[in-house]
Amino acid sequence: ILNVEQSPQSLHVQEGDSTNFTCSFPSSNFYALHWYRWETAKSPEALFVMTLNGDEKKKGRISATLNTKEGYSYLYIKGSQPEDSATYLCAFTYSGGSNYKLTFGKGTLLTVNP
């Protein structure tokens, strides 16, 4: 069983704050790590797919880093806005199986208060 752990489970921040959360995954047989943003009543939206140790990706105010040797990824949001409120899911694929199969963490629910 592959466990993908995300922390914290939920987070409340004020508008303008910067924040970050963590995704932990098995470090052996790593293939790819995905981040998705899921707003209520909408579909999950892909943010990043990362494959290489030390990868850093950025999309606007959101960025992510990857450490495959120790099995974690951080997602950072700079200057949070109310529209950033969503559940942020990470998902992992491993090289021992199909590269189509994502195993998701339970997500971090971010609420940004105006």
Added chain:
Amino acid sequence: DTEVTQTPKHLVMGMTNKKSLKCEQHMGHRAMYWYKQKAKKPPELMFVYSYEKLSINESVPSRFSPECPNSSLLNLHLHALQPEDSALYLCASSLASGAPGGPQHFGDGTRLSIL
């Protein structure tokens, strides 16, 4: 707006009914997926189709029957479901082979309730 379209958005059915969920994408993706998501839990993979062939079945009960009639369409046929099958059913698609697990594009889901 999502590029993966799912219908219907909501479905209420009895345990003896037969219904189908539909999913459509026109991005040229050759991998399509069904996920089941219960409240406060992550999406769980049910099926993967790659080039219109079933490549992954995550030991899903036979009361769920997937079908991929062509590269743009994915159906999930439902029959004799149980109340515990009530959930959000998400469809997704992605580029097939070669990509290292390229991003999946999700639909808005079908909220299914079994009476």
